[in-house]
Amino acid sequence: MRLCAWYLYGEKHRGYALNPVANFHLQNGSVMWRINWMADTSPRGIAASCGMMVNYRYYLEDTASNSAAYLGTKQIKASEQVLSLVSQFQQNSKL
Numbered sequence: 001m002r003l004c005a006w007y008l009y010g011e012k013h014r015g016y017a018l019n020p021v022a023n024f025h026l027q028n029g030s031v032m033w034r035i036n037w038m039a040d041t042s043p044r045g046i047a048a049s050c051g052m053m054v055n056y057r058y059y060l061e062d063t064a065s066n067s068a069a070y071l072g073t074k075q076i077k078a079s080e081q082v083l084s085l086v087s088q089f090q091q092n093s094k095l
Helices: 002-010 020-027 043-049 063-073 080-092
Strands: 031-036 053-057
Touching: 002 031, 002 080, 020 031, 020 053, 020 063, 031 080
Parallel strands: none
Antiparallel strands: 031 053
């Protein structure tokens, strides 16, 4: 889950999220809300993402500012759960 959080939050292409689905939701002002272990146990889900899925949450009053922050400064809004996983990855990674 730490690696998944890093991939979604930390891996970038020209400063934006590398993952196209993450990039779509972040451009539209969402918050990277939660990473779910074994959320998609179908053969395709296991092959594509080891069964993990992410929830993006839209706070309507914040979507415009979140979108502007992402598009302007490439800042990703994320929940404490996601940020904690990213931090754990960074502490334990040799990347």
